[in-house]
Amino acid sequence: MFTPSHHAQGLWAEPDSNQLAYNDPATWIELARLCERGMFDTIFFADVLAPYDTYQQSRDATVFEGMQFPTGDPSVLIPLLAHHTEHLGFTFTQNILQEHPYPFARKMSTLDHLTGGRVAWNIVTTFLPGAGRNLGYGGLPEHGDRYARAEDYVQAVYKLWEHSWEDDAVLRDRARRQFADPAKVHEVDHEGPYYTVYGPHLSEPSPQRTPLLFQAGMSGTGRAFAGRHAEALFISSTTPESAAPVVADVRRAAAGRRIRIFVPQAYVVGSTEAEARRRDTELLERQTVEGNLARMSVFLHHDFATDGPDTPVGELRNRPGVSRQVRDLLNAADRDDWTLGELVRWVGNRRLAGTPERIADSVEAWQSVGVDGVNLQYVVSPTTFAEFVDHVVPVLRARGLVQREYAPGTLREKFFPGSGSRLPVSHPARARGFRRWGNNLKG
């Protein structure tokens, strides 16, 4: 995320962190090169459009810690990073409330052109009331309405990407001084419940046309949406056992359509198990309590300030009227002398600390339940990535768990080798012919 502090709150202050230099292009160039050296498929940029303000009903802890705030626009980094890499993909998040589909479709096509087809879109509907307020919606449209908007939004951009310019519309004929054939460029005439877009699309067809499509929503509605649209999915399971039914459900929703599934993982590497655990514990102790309370308050939809974060866990266990979410948390504690704040910090930063071999075992365990890959979350950047590339990747490679070289072609072809650069014709984005009325003028 284009921000000082993403997941591991407080650790931007570590001496080996360059997270404070998040506005320096060199920081990102270095990271992209490192990821390509480690054969990562893609960098993934998360994004939010408002500071978290659940904890203490205030955004003060968020601002204090630089926790996913401030945050830059990740899209403008991508051509720069693509220029310094050859194969790495660039996935970024943009919620469907942020921008009208017409200019968004152009931005995405521009990125796909400039990167040679290495861009992916993580489709989100946002969950932050503040984002809805900041974007002029008055507040956040309710969940079902957001997904109805998302469906309308993707239909509009699909038409622009897939159904405006025919494959042979562009001629580049110097002798006739003809750039394109007007009869093969079409208005899309989208009039949906939320969005109207006439077109034609402002971009000629890019290598992938539709970027590789990621999704992350885990509600029933979100999973159905992913089943229809996504080619890759982030799920939030914390163990292979709990992931297995989710994976099965996602694959069922996708109805045979190919979909790559990723889980978030954070690692602390050591040359021995003991060393790794010691490092992890030391890092955890240097993490801030407030930042973690602020982050977990958002994701558990609960203001931990109301429970008294300084209260020892043992005392809370005996308190009547504690919410189910807090009780689940308390039951996860293995130390009664922790405060609630310390417990939240621990729960919010569970990571695998171990040797490269132990981490490779874990990757195998995920794979055994049908998970395709890991979304590596940094503890300290760039240390986490460098350690993974230098120490874990060689072990994964020896076990055949990571690619030895990139597949040729676009990001979609790297995800699905041999598939071609376009979405399959069975995907809903392509289930529509060109409209044959290229000479008409709308409006």
Added chain:
Amino acid sequence: MFTPSHHAQGLWAEPDSNQLAYNDPATWIELARLCERGMFDTIFFADVLAPYDTYQQSRDATVFEGMQFPTGDPSVLIPLLAHHTEHLGFTFTQNILQEHPYPFARKMSTLDHLTGGRVAWNIVTTFLPGAGRNLGYGGLPEHGDRYARAEDYVQAVYKLWEHSWEDDAVLRDRARRQFADPAKVHEVDHEGPYYTVYGPHLSEPSPQRTPLLFQAGMSGTGRAFAGRHAEALFISSTTPESAAPVVADVRRAAAGRRIRIFVPQAYVVGSTEAEARRRDTELLERQTVEGNLARMSVFLHHDFATDGPDTPVGELRNRPGVSRQVRDLLNAADRDDWTLGELVRWVGNRRLAGTPERIADSVEAWQSVGVDGVNLQYVVSPTTFAEFVDHVVPVLRARGLVQREYAPGTLREKFFPGSGSRLPVSHPARARGFRRWGNNLKG
């Protein structure tokens, strides 16, 4: 413009043009380096969000010629080009109908951070009905309404850029693990007639905070807007004599506020006057008639198809009922055997063909009426820029008409050396204090 063909229609097909490679990052990197070698202040990206469709009431000629269509999103090129240059500025156009002020303000701040303060915004309201349709407004809001929106829009983004984060809000205190002081970061609470934005701004203060502000509107309303807001202005005068009263009027509207004024100029360079004129004539003859009719139909608000573009000028002169715009055109013709189409092509491509000395004389003539600089329009890219840099710039430099080195600092400091990187306190963007309610939560 991020497109195959900007002004000189048809010449993308010349053998020395790389305009077809407009989606190749290398094209733009080469151009940016060339411009920096020539001591240009800034690259300027124009932009439109719909194909021109006045001529023949169709966008077919536009699509045929690749005339300002397709067009990429220029903003995502900027960090890449900034990485390959040290001083050059990057000015891009974004109309206020395109994007909500909140994410736009973030994009601009991100660009200002990533470029070290070398970005400028050309504020436009768009004149294309197609853009209004494509952006979901149903059509184009009327002129006065667009400027009322623009006023509201800039007030919203000014508040985010100038009045959300205090100068000393960011601490980056590793010892306390404190990124920023929440009491010095403010919601902006903008509730205008068109836009609501609460904030706080998603970006910490960038080098310029508010980007350098360009404007181009030449109506009375547009000029008043420029007088209030712009630090640089494109005017469309074609002679120094006609520019003089415009310059005076703009400076009056600016009421003593500093403002840089630029005129569009296209040059064809020769080692003799005769050679330059011959080259210009040859280029003109290879230009397309249709493309120029399509472009001039838009800018003269007149469909030249209705007048019979194949009709000889001499015949049209004697035809009753010819419109005033066409009659003005006809009176500009110096050859009766031209067709209307050829005449429009000629009028739409008037450029100065001459030796570097003759071009330098022209620059002096512009300067003598208070014009600050030239917006160099290419005839063929990159040839026009290379010829200008290699042959005209040395003459301009010898006469003290072009900078010998860049001033240090941000783009604003390069435009106004010694001024500091921020807008002056007298600018309306800064005429407002911080609101002291940092701990409150909105909504």
